[in-house]
Amino acid sequence: MTPDLMTIREMCAAFDVTPRTLRFYESKELIFPVRQGTRRLFTRRDRARLTLILRGKRFGFSLEDLRQLLDLYDRDGSQEPQLRRTYEIASERLAQMERQRAELDVAISDLKEQLAWGAEVLASFRQPAAE
Numbered sequence: 245m246t247p248d249l250m251t252i253r254e255m256c257a258a259f260d261v262t263p264r265t266l267r268f269y270e271s272k273e274l275i276f277p278v279r280q281g282t283r284r285l286f287t288r289r290d291r292a293r294l295t296l297i298l299r300g301k302r303f304g305f306s307l308e309d310l311r312q313l314l315d316l317y318d319r320d321g322s323q324e325p326q327l328r329r330t331y332e333i334a335s336e337r338l339a340q341m342e343r344q345r346a347e348l349d350v351a352i353s354d355l356k357e358q359l360a361w362g363a364e365v366l367a368s369f370r371q372p373a374a375e
Contacts, residue, residue, distance in 0.1 A: 249278070249285040259294055269297060272307055274314060304341065309333050 252263050269275045270284070275293050277284035286294075293314055300310045313333070316326040 248288055250291065252277075252284050252286070255286050255291070255294070258291075259298065261294075261298070266294075269294070272311070274307070274311060303334065304337050305333060 250258065252266055255261070255266055256263055266275070266277075266284070266286075270277060274297055275286070275290045277286045277290055279285075296314065297310050300313070305313075313326055313330055316329055317323065
């Protein structure tokens, strides 16, 4: 295999993904491996795209967001439109994550209060009744 091409097995090992994941991204037209018969061979471009896809998924970007960002890059090779749109999506996602964290903080606090109340009630069951 040339250094520019990787098999599906090599891609799985390099990116810690399954063959099913790679086939899924291919079916969603996010990566475009070269076909040699039934073999899929992945180019440097595919590897770069997969790196961006996995990073975007970790940040909670939708597959449609990722497709749009990758398509922007493919149009003219310029990074400016892609970076601008990535910045917009990332800013929106960060705001959403911060809202979720605030909601979780409230839920955690409420649950801790309920657990403390529950512990007190359970402890009262163990104490002998006053005579």
